[in-house]
Amino acid sequence: xxxxxxxxxxxxxxxxxxxxxxxxxxNLGQGFPDDPGPDDVREVAAKALRDGYNQYPPMMGLASxxxxxxxxxxxxxxxxxxxxxxxxxxxxxxxALAGAIFALIQPGDEVVLFEPMYDAYLPLVRRAGxxxxxxxxxxxxxxxxxxxxxxxxxDRTRLIILNNPLNPSATVFGETDLSLLAEYCQRFDALAxxxxxxxxxxxxxxxxxxxxxxxxxxxxTIKVGSxxxxxxxxxxxxxxxxxxxxLMRVLARAxxxxxxxxxxxLQEAAAYGLGKDEAYFIGMRAGLARSRDRLAKGLSALGFxxxxxxxxxxxxxDIGEDDDVAFCERLVRENGVAAIxxxxxxxxxxxxxxxxxxFAKTDATLDAALDRLSRRA
Ligand code: PMP
Ligand code: GLN
Numbered sequence: 001x002x003x004x005x006x007x008x009x010x011x012x013x014x015x016x017x018x019x020x021x022x023x024x025x026x027n028l029g030q031g032f033p034d035d036p037g038p039d040d041v042r043e044v045a046a047k048a049l050r051d052g053y054n055q056y057p058p059m060m061g062l063a064s065x066x067x068x069x070x071x072x073x074x075x076x077x078x079x080x081x082x083x084x085x086x087x088x089x090x091x092x093x094x095x096a097l098a099g100a101i102f103a104l105i106q107p108g109d110e111v112v113l114f115e116p117m118y119d120a121y122l123p124l125v126r127r128a129g130x131x132x133x134x135x136x137x138x139x140x141x142x143x144x145x146x147x148x149x150x151x152x153x154x155d156r157t158r159l160i161i162l163n164n165p166l167n168p169s170a171t172v173f174g175e176t177d178l179s180l181l182a183e184y185c186q187r188f189d190a191l192a193x194x195x196x197x198x199x200x201x202x203x204x205x206x207x208x209x210x211x212x213x214x215x216x217x218x219x220x221t222i223k224v225g226s227x228x229x230x231x232x233x234x235x236x237x238x239x240x241x242x243x244x245x246x247l248m249r250v251l252a253r254a255x256x257x258x259x260x261x262x263x264x265x266l267q268e269a270a271a272y273g274l275g276k277d278e279a280y281f282i283g284m285r286a287g288l289a290r291s292r293d294r295l296a297k298g299l300s301a302l303g304f305x306x307x308x309x310x311x312x313x314x315x316x317x318d319i320g321e322d323d324d325v326a327f328c329e330r331l332v333r334e335n336g337v338a339a340i341x342x343x344x345x346x347x348x349x350x351x352x353x354x355x356x357x358x359f360a361k362t363d364a365t366l367d368a369a370l371d372r373l374s375r376r377a
Contacts, residue, residue, distance in 0.1 A: 016247055017030045025332045028281050028295075028358045029357075036232075046265075056260070060088050062271065071274070085220060090242070094120055096224045096230075099251055108275070109130050109159065110127045111131065111133065112137070112149075112190070113160075114144075114162060142316075161193045164194060167312050168314055172202060175214075182211065197229045203292065203309070203310055218244065224239065294367075295366050299369035299370070299373070313358045315356070318354060328340065
């Protein structure tokens with residue numbers, strides 16, 4: 001129950017992107033946008049590089065970024081965060097997740113995971129000696145059920161790891177789901193690691209509710225965000241962690257020995273970008289919603305059953321009885337389109353009929369993929 005990393009398979013994102021390169025495929029697998037990201041944010045990063053932001057910044061992050069994070073979440077989500085004691089900058093959300101898992105779990109602690117789950121969670125939990133307890137969410141609604149929570153929580157539950165909005169299902173947990181979860185966390189005295197990297201990528205007017213804002217959760221939630229998703233700059237790897245001071249002190253101990261710091265020019269640019277006005281966020285969501293609709297319409301016209309997408313860069317199709325891994329391999333080799341088999345996000349649930357596509361692409365890219373799919377044998 002403490003597997004060595006050498007036994008792990010290569011992540012599905014790397015595997016599919018490599019296959020896409022090998023087969024000259026249109027890559028709708030790994031989630032990265034065609035959009036180059038906002039010019040002004042990239043310009044601030046370039047200028048900071050020229051202006052000498054090139055040495056180790058403070059371990060907790062640049063003061064400018066920590067203040068910008070606190071102000072941003074105050075404005076957008078009504079959170080009251082102290083930038084000095086409750087905010088830390090990490091190298092992507094991935095580092096924040098790894099640090100929190102390593103810092104908070106002792107061998108033998110139980111960790112509640114909700115599948116489909118982002119692929120980094122389980123290997124990290126196991127490596128930390130945690131015992132995973134799965135709550136399986138089923139398509140098409142991926143809702144939390146009281147019964148499943150009751151079966152997963154116990155007196156040994158130390159942590160839950162929730163992703164909201166949820167990648168890959170593109171669903172959103174609202175107030176009702178979160179209240180139920182908050183009740184369980186309090187009843188079993190569990191901490192909540194809430195991966196909210198998709199918090200700004202939500203469509204059709206829905207609003208993100210941070211788990212941390214629910215009654216009783218302020219002191220027990222570790223909230224994680226990512227500049228990569230906020231600015232369509234996924235390679236930047238600037239993440240944020242927010243937690244009450246006592247928890248933050250522990251998280252910082254892990255961070256100091258994982259990466260210690262994050263490139264300062266990118267931090268400076270993220271600080272600038274987080275101050276962008278509402279029009280930026282509205283525009284980003286509108287552009288992505290248009291792309292979502294274009295791909296959904298095209299796939300439906302080809303006869304695929306398309307699941308709704310309320311958030312993220314992704315939508316899924318239901319391929320019926322097929323095997324999603326075999327389907328994706330055929331798609332990339334024979335049709336030149338890369339996608340992600342959703343079974344990669346499940347450990348125990350036998351969900352093998354969904355295939356995820358990334359729609360954060362130009363119209364030309366989406367149309368090229370649809371054209372290739374239309375020529376399926
Ligand atoms: N969590 C989830 C749910 C994600 O989808 C991603 C990447 N798309 C990450 C974490 C990683 O974020 P980062 O690139 O900031 O490390
Ligand atoms: N989060 C991105 C996705 O879901 C990929 C991140 C990665 O490549 N690890 O596609």
